[in-house]
Amino acid sequence: xxxxxxxxLWIAVAGYAVSFLLFLNALVFRKERxxxxxxxxxxxxxxxxxxxxxxxWYVTGHIPAMYTYENSLAxxxxxxxxxxxxxxxxPPARPFAVAVTPLVLLILGNGMLSGGELRPLExxxxxxxxxxxxLFAWFSFGSYLTAFCSGGMYLLKEKSHTGFLIRLPELKLLxxxxxxxxxxxxxxxxxxxxxxxxxxxxxxxxxxxxDPVETWSLISWLVYGANLHLRVxxxxxxxxxAWLAVLSLFxxxxxxxxxxxxxxxxxxxx
Amino acid sequence: MLKxxxxxxxxxxxLAAVLVALLISAFLPNTYTLSPERWxxxxxxxxxxxxxxxxxxxxxxxxxxxxxxVSFLLCLSTxxxxxxxxxxxxxxxxVPFETEKVFSFSVTRCAAEDLETLREKVQRFLxxxxxxxxxxxxxxxxxxxxxxxxxxxWGSILFHAGLIACFVAGPVxxxxxxxxxxxxxxxxxxxxxxxxxxxEGYDAARVPDLQVEVKRLRxxxxxxxxxxxxxxxxxxxxxxxxxxxPFSVNRAANYEGYQFSLSEYGSAPxxxxxxxxxxxxxxxxxxxxxxxxxxxxxxxxxxxxxxxFPDFVQQGERIGTKSKxxxxxxxxxxxxxxxxxxxxxLFQPGDExxxxxxxxxxxxxxxxxxxxxxxxxxxxxxxxxxLLGVVGLFIRFLSNERRIEFTLAPAGEDAAEYxxxxxxxxxxxxxxAFLEKEVLAIDEAMDxxx
Numbered sequence: 001x002x003x004x005x006x007x008x009l010w011i012a013v014a015g016y017a018v019s020f021l022l023f024l025n026a027l028v029f030r031k032e033r034x035x036x037x038x039x040x041x042x043x044x045x046x047x048x049x050x051x052x053x054x055x056x057w058y059v060t061g062h063i064p065a066m067y068t069y070e071n072s073l074a075x076x077x078x079x080x081x082x083x084x085x086x087x088x089x090x091p092p093a094r095p096f097a098v099a100v101t102p103l104v105l106l107i108l109g110n111g112m113l114s115g116g117e118l119r120p121l122e123x124x125x126x127x128x129x130x131x132x133x134x135l136f137a138w139f140s141f142g143s144y145l146t147a148f149c150s151g152g153m154y155l156l157k158e159k160s161h162t163g164f165l166i167r168l169p170e171l172k173l174l175x176x177x178x179x180x181x182x183x184x185x186x187x188x189x190x191x192x193x194x195x196x197x198x199x200x201x202x203x204x205x206x207x208x209x210x211d212p213v214e215t216w217s218l219i220s221w222l223v224y225g226a227n228l229h230l231r232v233x234x235x236x237x238x239x240x241x242a243w244l245a246v247l248s249l250f251x252x253x254x255x256x257x258x259x260x261x262x263x264x265x266x267x268x269x270x
Numbered sequence: 271m272l273k274x275x276x277x278x279x280x281x282x283x284x285l286a287a288v289l290v291a292l293l294i295s296a297f298l299p300n301t302y303t304l305s306p307e308r309w310x311x312x313x314x315x316x317x318x319x320x321x322x323x324x325x326x327x328x329x330x331x332x333x334x335x336x337x338x339x340v341s342f343l344l345c346l347s348t349x350x351x352x353x354x355x356x357x358x359x360x361x362x363x364x365v366p367f368e369t370e371k372v373f374s375f376s377v378t379r380c381a382a383e384d385l386e387t388l389r390e391k392v393q394r395f396l397x398x399x400x401x402x403x404x405x406x407x408x409x410x411x412x413x414x415x416x417x418x419x420x421x422x423x424w425g426s427i428l429f430h431a432g433l434i435a436c437f438v439a440g441p442v443x444x445x446x447x448x449x450x451x452x453x454x455x456x457x458x459x460x461x462x463x464x465x466x467x468x469x470e471g472y473d474a475a476r477v478p479d480l481q482v483e484v485k486r487l488r489x490x491x492x493x494x495x496x497x498x499x500x501x502x503x504x505x506x507x508x509x510x511x512x513x514x515x516p517f518s519v520n521r522a523a524n525y526e527g528y529q530f531s532l533s534e535y536g537s538a539p540x541x542x543x544x545x546x547x548x549x550x551x552x553x554x555x556x557x558x559x560x561x562x563x564x565x566x567x568x569x570x571x572x573x574x575x576x577x578x579f580p581d582f583v584q585q586g587e588r589i590g591t592k593s594k595x596x597x598x599x600x601x602x603x604x605x606x607x608x609x610x611x612x613x614x615x616l617f618q619p620g621d622e623x624x625x626x627x628x629x630x631x632x633x634x635x636x637x638x639x640x641x642x643x644x645x646x647x648x649x650x651x652x653x654x655x656x657l658l659g660v661v662g663l664f665i666r667f668l669s670n671e672r673r674i675e676f677t678l679a680p681a682g683e684d685a686a687e688y689x690x691x692x693x694x695x696x697x698x699x700x701x702x703a704f705l706e707k708e709v710l711a712i713d714e715a716m717d718x719x720x
Contacts, residue, residue, distance in 0.1 A: 106304035120492045123499055123519035172703045179700060180667075194656030203520050205644035206449065207652050210329040212303060215296050222289045226282065232700065233278045239496040 001116040002059045008052035009073070013108060015045025016080075020101040022048045027095055027167060035094060042097055053077055062121035065134040072111025075138040076104040082142030088179065092169035099149040129199035136191040143185030144224070144252050150178035151245030158239060175237055180247040182231075184254070186224045193217055220251035275350035284344040291337060292328060300327035308637045333471075345437040352430040359423065376695035377713050380688035383676055388690050389414065395716060411679030419438065419672055425665030432659030439648030439655065446647040447474050448528070452482070455538045455554045456502070456636040459483040466643050477643070478526065481507040485514075487637040489535050494581065494593025500535045502639065517641075527645050534640035536560070537578045537603040539617075542631040549591065555647035556638040568605075572612075577602040578635065582616075589616070601632045672698040672705060674712060692716070 001009070022038030025031060053073060064070035083100045088093050154174040157165050168174070196217075197207040208214060223228045227244045230236045236244065300323060301309055311471055324330055342378050364394035381388050392414050396403045401416025444619045450466040462482045468474040487502035501518025506525050515523035515530075521548070522531040536557055543551040552567060555576055557564045563577040579591040582600035598618075605625065613625045617632035624630070677693040694713055698705035 012513050111673070119496050120498060122497050170703070172706070176701045176703045182669050183663075187660070187667050190656075190663055191660050194652075194660055195657065201529075201646065201649055201652075202522060203531065204533065205522060205529050205642040206646060207443075207649055208304070210332060212328075215292065215328045219289065219292050219296060222292070223287065226285055226289060229278070229282055229285070233282065238701075240652055 002055050002118060005052045005055040005059070005116075008048045008055065008074070012045045012049035012052060014103065015041050015048060016101045016105055016108075017252040019045060020105070021098060023095060023098040027098060030167065038097060039094055041079065042101065043084065046077070046084065049073075049077050049080070050214060056116075056118075057134075060118055060120065062125070063130065063134070064121065065130055066121060066125050068114040069111040069116040071134070072107045072114075074134065075114075075141065076108050076111075078135070078138035079104055079107075079142040079145055080177075082139065082146055086146055086177075086181075090173075092173060093146070093150075093177065095153070095168060096146055096149040100145065103145060124203055127199055127202065129195050129202075132195040133192055133199060136188045136195065140188035140192055141252055143181045143188060144249055147178040147181035147185065147245045148249040150174050151180060151226060151242040153174075153176070154242035155239065155246065158242070171238075178241065179228075179231055182224055182227060182245060186221070186228060189221050189224065190216070193221060216251070217255055220248075220254070223248050223251040272350070275347050276354040277347075281344065281347040281351055284340060284347055287340050288337075291331060292339075294324055295328040295331040296345070298327035302329065313702075315576050341437070345434060348437075349434050350431055352427055353432070355423070356427060358705050360576055360596040361551060373699075373705055374697045375696055375702070375706045375709050375711060376693055378691060378693040379713060379716070380681060381505050381690045381692055382688060383690060385690045386679055391716070392678065392692070395712075396674075409516055414676045414678065415616055415673055417671075417673045419669040422666050422671045423667030425510060425662045425667075425669060428662030429659050429666060430662070431666055432657070435651050435655030435658060437655075439651035441648075442651060443646050443648030444471070446645075448476055448643070450474060450477070450641050450643045451533075452501075452530070452641045453465055453534075453556060453638060454482070454484050454641070455638045456487045458636075459505075459507075462643075463517050467569075476526070478508065482526075483507075484639055484641075487535070487639060489594075489637060491594045492593045494597075500532060504530055504641075507649070527647075529646070531642045531644070532639055533642045534558070536637040536638050537580065537596070537599075537635055539578050539599075539635040540633050541566075541574070541576065541577065541601075541603065542629075542633060544629040544631070545627060554636055554638070563604075571607060573606045575604040575606065595632040596635075601635070603630060603632070608655060668702065670698065670701055672696060672701075672708070674709070 019038045019041040019130060022034045022041065026034035026038060031038075053064055056070070056073065064074045074228060079100065083093075086096070151174075153168050157171055157174070159169045169177075196214075200209070201207040227248050230244060231241050273566075299312075312323070325334070364440045383391065389412060393403065396414065396416040399416065401418055404415040404417070406413040406415070448468070449472050450468040452462065454460055459481050460483070462480045463474060463477050465482075466474050466477055468477075468499070481541040483505045485503045485505055488500065489497075490499040492498040499518065501516065501521070503513045503546045504517050504523040506513050506515065507583070513525070515525060517530055517532055519524035519532050522529045523602065524530075537560075538554040540554045541551065542549050545562045555564065555566060557576060557578050560578065563575045566576065568574055568635045579589065579600045579602065580594055580596040581592040582596075582598045583590055583592045592598075601617045603613070603615050603617060604611055613623075613630075615623045615625075615630065617623070617630075619632060619634045622629055673696070675693075675695045675697070677695070679691050679693075681688040681691050694709055694716075696709040696712075
């Protein structure tokens with residue numbers, strides 16, 4: 001890791017951690033001001049993370065998209081960006097930070113533990129498809145993650161309308177939001193898979209090879225495809241749809257942390 | 271049968287079947303998740319588990335007739351549902367909101383205007399908002415309707431058409447294509463057909479009879495350690511002539527529908543063994559295990575272990591390489607008779623040694639590459655399908671199919687100051703909260719409509 005990258009990254013990590021605590025306090029003890037502080041702190045931490053990414057990009061000379069650390073750095077940035085954009089167009093989504101920030105911390109922590117050695121871009125990554133593939137991968141994960149938050153909050157709010165839960169957005173809005181987020185995530189994941197297939201054709205001479213990462217990405221895509229069909233075609237709404245949004249994320253978690261990355265051509269790229 | 275195929279529930283069941291099968295198979299180890307040695311061990315020592323893994327882990331399961339059959343039915347069902355939707359839309363010119371599961375929300379307002387003035391006002395409002403306007407006279411009154419977001423349906427149809435194209439690409443690729451591996455040492459011409467090793471299910475006899483040679487191989491390492499750039503020139507000679515095609519990682523060489531992608535790169539020291547001045551072993555050895563060393567069987571029950579150090583360094587008893595750049599190349603040769611080591615020597619290019627009357631020489635070294643040779647006829651279909659699918663999904667994401675109905679009726683006699691009533695009812699397929707907001711906004715906007 002570069003010196004300034006490390007400094008700004010730790011500022012970001014601290015910011016997200018404190019922001020999570022503020023949001024948690026705000027919801028449990030019903031303190032609106034803490035939510036405002038928490039949100040502002042998330043924005044500040046995001047700015048610090050942006051600087052950390054810019055420093056790394058400058059020092060290595062390539063987009064941070066190679067191996068676990070760089071992926072977690074860029075990926076969590078896009079997840080927070082998705083949250084901030086959502087918050088901009090849909091203000092009641094502000095408390096989603098209580099679920100988004102700890103997950104971001106987990107992913108960043110996993111990345112930092114794997115080591116952030118500065119390396120040049122390996123030959124296999126030198127393709128313009130890397131921008132499309134990686135960017136849309138994280139956009140889809142960010143959307144699915146916020147859909148998960150929306151579904152989780154729906155289930156909490158539906159159970160009880162008292163205490164801090166009263167401050168969560170309306171049930172109808174949460175339901176609709178999770179559908180929109182899943183639809184966008186599904187679109188982004190489709191772009192990721194399609195661009196990955198074209199890149200793989202140029203790199204390995206085949207567009208699909210049933211490598212574990214490819215298999216899990218197809219599985220998670222099919223899971224969300226089935227999710228959308230159940231909601232759109234069979235009209236599942238409310239609690240069932242919320243459970244779908246929550247449970248579907250496990251397929252994505254497997255894709256990221258699970259079977260694939262230990263033994264895949266996605267790690268042994270050339 | 272057709273009824274079954276156009277049933278969306280059946281399509282969902284088929285999708286669920288494919289999904290569950292893939293999900294279970296993904297947990298089983300396969301040749302990607304186990305090293306070749308462990309896979310081989312499993313085959314020898316645990317044949318039952320090996321049988322399960324080699325039949326039901328994902329790369330194998332997807333080739334079974336049952337899985338292929340269910341996938342084919344899913345493809346057929348997707349096609350049938352899409353065509354059925356198109357036919358229904360063509361007949362009705364619109365998707366009926368009343369007969370499908372939709373959300374609806376309504377508000378009723380009283381108006382001081384008479385029915386005709388109110389009707390004109392609503393018509394102006396709908397035209398101003400670029401709604402597709404419809405009008406119907408019923409016993410309850412006049413119903414003026416506006417519809418938007420129909421492009422979502424076309425987005426969905428495009429997406430499913432793209433999906434079908436990708437489905438079709440699978441068999442086109444498998445039946446019409448080729449996959450194999452070609453391992454060649456630099457500056458050594460070979461016949462493609464006889465050297466390429468076809469993967470399971472493909473036949474090397476289908477490959478054109480060309481002569482291929484890799485030249486000017488380069489392997490560059492950043493700071494001597496990190497892989498940076500690899501490539502070379504592929505010289506292809508056929509009866510028509512000869513062509514030189516540059517290739518590198520991410521930039522495959524293409525020749526007459528065949529793609530040559532660089533997949534491995536290594537060193538190949540030349541080992542020569544001579545007895546009485548006559549060589550009985552003279553090969554460039556393509557070393558594939560730089561850490562453990564590669565073993566080769568020689569005559570007389572002797573085995574050779576060969577390791578190559580590109581940038582040799584020795585500290586006491588320990589030997590190794592400083593970097594991956596060939597700045598100080600040294601080849602280690604060990605000879606074994608049974609398990610007993612009978613010779614060991616370190617050779618710089620040009621060095622030689624004598625062992626039991628055998629002259630051992632390492633005159634020079636070259637590089638070798640492994641090229642994946644493929645012909646994927648389905649790739650264009652995949653690209654087309656992906657494009658259609660992504661565009662379709664984007665349209666689907668942006669559009670929100672909904673209808674607003676204004677039911678206009680004369681006010682009752684008890685409502686003295688009002689002359690008419692207007693019920694604004696909105697229908698939306700997916701977004702209830704958005705619909706509620708929109709209907710309330712329309713109700714408010716009607717007050718401002720002149």
